[in-house]
Amino acid sequence: MTGPAPFHGDVAEGPERVDCRWLHAADGVRLRVAFWPGGTAGTLLLFSGRSEYCEKYGRFAGDLARLGLSTITIDWRGQGLSDRAPMDRAVGHVAAFTDYQLDVAAQLGVARQAGLAEPYFLLGHSMGGTIGLRSLLDGLPVRAAAFSAPMWGIQMRRVLRPLAWGLSWASRHTGTGHRFAPGTGPETYLEIAPFEGNNLTTDADMYAYMKRQVTRHPELALGGPGMHWLYEALAEMRALARRPSPDLPCAAWIGTEEQIVEPAPVHRRMATWPRGRLEVIAGARHEILMEAPAIRARVLDGMRALFLD
Secondary structure, three states, rough: OOOOOOOOHHHHHHOOEEEEEEEEEEOOOEEEEEEEEEOOOOOEEEEEOOOOHHHHHHHHHHHHOOOEEEEEEEEEOOOOOOOOOOOOOOOOOOOOOHHEEEEEEHHHHHHOOOOOOOEEEEEEEEEHHHHHHHHHHOOOOOOOOEOOOOOOEEOOHHHHHHHHHHHHHHHHHHHHOOHHHOOOOEEEEEEEOOOOOOOOOOOOHHHHHHHHHHHHHHHHHOOEEEHHHHHHHHHHHHHHHHOOOOOOOOOEEEEEOOOOEHHHHHHHHHOOOEEEEEEEEHHHOOOOOOEEEEEHHHHHHHHHHHHHH
């Protein structure tokens, strides 16, 4: 850890005790990490999704604290307050998807340096599910893993898949990888989408909570994915799909109203995961941890059973 980093507690609404630090990955990229210490039952390594940032999980860290768990999360390279690509800060560029594993190693190092309670557990949300699965296969030292709407596939019409592969591959060779994927732009979704008809959550209060964060602190926001990121994500998901699941306790949740990640790969993966189970939540959208109170309580109870029983 290299020193204190800014943290916007006014929009995080999490436990009062939080430590936010700058650190550097092994390749020199500066990252921001935040952790809520104090839990004695263990520590959750929270792998967030694309476009996210530490403050988003303040309320969730409070829920986990009530279970006796500490929480640590990180702004992945290219998003939040971590280093971003200079050509367009709104894109969220990553040179190779496996570079996120350097961020994982840095996050794990902070957990150990800070003396956060063991055992460690993993929660991967959306893109964090892709990063988390790779980490587990590489030997991440956790006792159990959970996934919320994991990005093991991206929703798109079948006829568009070859086009997505072709265009994203070509962007790597034509110097256009920093351009936004078709249909996206520099605005963050929360800035342009009203609550009515949104694809994130059915809960108006949680939607307002997330929107407030990027409105008050626009430096946290991120636009649509770049073409290079899209190719790297597609290639990583294809590579992971060929690998068997690790043998450790695992639970995953996905909503029936999911519109961002592709549900089929989640069902396939969890059907063959040793000691794994998948729970499909009726009516839930992509942000399961930011859903209606009854859904959040159901997922938290599942995590308590998985991690602590």
